[in-house]
Amino acid sequence: MIRLIINRLFFGLVTLFAVSLIVFLATQALPGDAASAILGRDATPERLTALREQLNLGDPVAVQYGKWLLAALTLDFGTSFASGYPVAEYLAPRLSNSLWLMAFAAIIGTPLALALGSFSAMRRDRGVDHATSMVTLVLASLPEFVVGIVLILIFSTGWLSLFPPIFAGGSGAVWQYPGQLVLPVLTLVIAVSPPIIRMMRASMIEVLESEYVQQARLKGLPEKTVIRRHAAPNAIGPVAQVIALQLAWLAGGVVAIEYLFRFPGIGLALMDAIDARDIPLIQAVVLLIAGVYIVVNLLADIVGLAANPKVRVSAK
Amino acid sequence: MSAAPVKSESAATGPAEPAAKPRRAGLFRTAWGFGRTKVGVVLTAAIVLIALFGPYISPHTDTALVAEPYVTSADGSPFGTDYLGRDVFSRFLYGGQILLLLAASAALFGTLAGTVLGIVAGYRRGWLDELIMRTNDILLAFPQLIAALLIMSIIGPQAWLIVVIIGVTHMPRVARVIREATLRIVEQDFVKSAEAIGVPRWKIMVREILPNVTSPLLVELGLRLTYSIGIVAVLGFLGMGLQPPDADWGLMINENRLAITVQPWAVALPVAAVAVLTIGANLITDGLSRASIGIDRGVEK
Numbered sequence: 001m002i003r004l005i006i007n008r009l010f011f012g013l014v015t016l017f018a019v020s021l022i023v024f025l026a027t028q029a030l031p032g033d034a035a036s037a038i039l040g041r042d043a044t045p046e047r048l049t050a051l052r053e054q055l056n057l058g059d060p061v062a063v064q065y066g067k068w069l070l071a072a073l074t075l076d077f078g079t080s081f082a083s084g085y086p087v088a089e090y091l092a093p094r095l096s097n098s099l100w101l102m103a104f105a106a107i108i109g110t111p112l113a114l115a116l117g118s119f120s121a122m123r124r125d126r127g128v129d130h131a132t133s134m135v136t137l138v139l140a141s142l143p144e145f146v147v148g149i150v151l152i153l154i155f156s157t158g159w160l161s162l163f164p165p166i167f168a169g170g171s172g173a174v175w176q177y178p179g180q181l182v183l184p185v186l187t188l189v190i191a192v193s194p195p196i197i198r199m200m201r202a203s204m205i206e207v208l209e210s211e212y213v214q215q216a217r218l219k220g221l222p223e224k225t226v227i228r229r230h231a232a233p234n235a236i237g238p239v240a241q242v243i244a245l246q247l248a249w250l251a252g253g254v255v256a257i258e259y260l261f262r263f264p265g266i267g268l269a270l271m272d273a274i275d276a277r278d279i280p281l282i283q284a285v286v287l288l289i290a291g292v293y294i295v296v297n298l299l300a301d302i303v304g305l306a307a308n309p310k311v312r313v314s315a316k
Numbered sequence: 317m318s319a320a321p322v323k324s325e326s327a328a329t330g331p332a333e334p335a336a337k338p339r340r341a342g343l344f345r346t347a348w349g350f351g352r353t354k355v356g357v358v359l360t361a362a363i364v365l366i367a368l369f370g371p372y373i374s375p376h377t378d379t380a381l382v383a384e385p386y387v388t389s390a391d392g393s394p395f396g397t398d399y400l401g402r403d404v405f406s407r408f409l410y411g412g413q414i415l416l417l418l419a420a421s422a423a424l425f426g427t428l429a430g431t432v433l434g435i436v437a438g439y440r441r442g443w444l445d446e447l448i449m450r451t452n453d454i455l456l457a458f459p460q461l462i463a464a465l466l467i468m469s470i471i472g473p474q475a476w477l478i479v480v481i482i483g484v485t486h487m488p489r490v491a492r493v494i495r496e497a498t499l500r501i502v503e504q505d506f507v508k509s510a511e512a513i514g515v516p517r518w519k520i521m522v523r524e525i526l527p528n529v530t531s532p533l534l535v536e537l538g539l540r541l542t543y544s545i546g547i548v549a550v551l552g553f554l555g556m557g558l559q560p561p562d563a564d565w566g567l568m569i570n571e572n573r574l575a576i577t578v579q580p581w582a583v584a585l586p587v588a589a590v591a592v593l594t595i596g597a598n599l600i601t602d603g604l605s606r607a608s609i610g611i612d613r614g615v616e617k
Binding site: 011018140275 | 573576594
């Protein structure tokens with residue numbers, strides 16, 4: 001199993017490297033003069049010269065890439081065109097804002113989804129179960145920004161003006177404004193939960209039918225203990241991978257939500273950077289999101305391997 | 317050379333049809349047996365009809381200025397006007413056509429390319445398999461939306477580009493599923509016997525393997541269609557899809573969302589259309605997947 005994990009880690013590194021190459025090629029080594037292609041209509045001689053210098057356009061492509069990658073490894077992504085700040089300095093507070101948002105969604109969403117899934121499984125084929133199944137299927141098909149807008153339409157307009165439709169924030173950290181966080185977090189929770197609920201239900205049903213749960217019931221344990229001590233811990237194993245995959249999805253899914261609520265995170269930074277054609281910022285955010293995505297997927301893989309007894313035992 | 321396999325594919329349906337057709341019809345019939353599939357078909361059909369025929373029954377053209385901006389209702393504009401004073405209902409009726417076209421093309425392109433890669437990888441194995449699947453892993457490292465945003469931000473928002481990017485990001489996801497299905501088929505005797513009597517490899521892939529992976533193929537197509545609709549709509553919403561003054565549901569949401577508390581119709585109508593469409597497509601997909609494997613499909617988003 002250790003060898004399998006090392007193997008995965010190695011491929012994760014290779015993938016990260018390939019991703020950096022793609023991001024670089026897509027953004028910098030455009031055919032013709034990258035500087036004028038990037039600036040487009042906004043090209044003035046001064047901006048062109050400045051950009052050419054910043055992009056090392058005098059060097060061959062491979063050298064350019066090497067310089068850029070080495071700098072990126074030390075978190076030096078250059079200077080943002082639009083704001084004039086170093087990219088890392090500009091992104092750091094936004095990254096922490098995004099991480100808070102995702103953490104809230106994960107901390108609220110995961111236990112809730114697990115509980116709902118188990119609840120549904122214990123009432124299998126009854127009204128509640130069918131309702132949960134239908135609702136999760138519907139919610140799973142909605143694009144996340146649609147969920148967000150529906151929530152805004154319900155809670156921020158008309159007579160029910162409970163929460164503000166945008167995140168106005170203030171000078172403090174994002175968690176100091178809980179009222180404004182409610183809708184973005186709720187949107188992410190609704191977007192992330194349905195697959196976890198469905199998987200937990202399926203896994204729980206399987207476990208509840210197993211012989212050791214029957215045995216626990218037959219020896220007279222109260223149903224509560226059977227569920228808590230015997231069924232739930234075993235049911236969560238296969239779900240762990242799904243949870244990890246959903247958290248990985250958050251890394252990309254957060255973009256549209258931040259844009260919708262004007263939440264000052266990396267997703268909004270990406271959209272602003274695209275508007276301003278701020279290439280160093282675009283590169284950094286895309287690398288960051290892809291990096292998080294790869295790492296969490298890797299974790300999901302490893303969790304999946306660890307949860308599979310066949311792999312665990314055969315490759316001690 | 318590249319056209320040859322396609323041609324023979326249509327020729328090959330002649331002999332392969334008796335074996336394949338009942339199975340496919342059976343899949344649809346089993347799927348139709350689920351209530352949710354029927355609901356899905358009705359929902360999807362309603363939105364598709366609006367998108368296709370909306371422009372012909374629309375009271376105004378999509379760019380005509382009919383009243384003051386952000387009025388909630390006016391003469392001849394039951395749902396009011398948008399941020400420029402154009403009729404919301406007319407723009408709603410015009411706004412679905414291109415979205416549907418782009419989403420359907422992207423889903424078809426991605427599923428087709430992914431199927432070819434998946435069958436080749438699963439049947440040929442060896443270095444080709446390794447190459448295809450490792451390239452897939454790299455493509456999979458980008459969330460679909462991020463990949464689309466990266467390319468669009470550089471080249472600029474263009475319709476054909478949306479189709480290509482979404483298709484390419486679907487490709488590795490489809491290829492994975494089809495490769496798994498192919499691996500199960502390759503083990504079976506009819507493939508081995510076809511190999512033994514010297515049938516060329518491309519013919520085995522087209523005639524023996526392809527008809528046997530149609531079930532996962534159709535489920536994937538449905539799934540990819542649902543996601544394509546979502547991504548095309550999100551791109552429009554982020555201002556990276558169709559550009560003004562085109563009428564597009566995603567773009568409508570983007571243009572009018574700042575006044576959502578003043579004129580909610582301009583946002584609510586397109587949002588409802590996208591929601592109903594994705595729900596419908598997903599219900600059909602769920603029915604197909606239940607019919608084909610009898611269990612819940614995967615959870616990848």
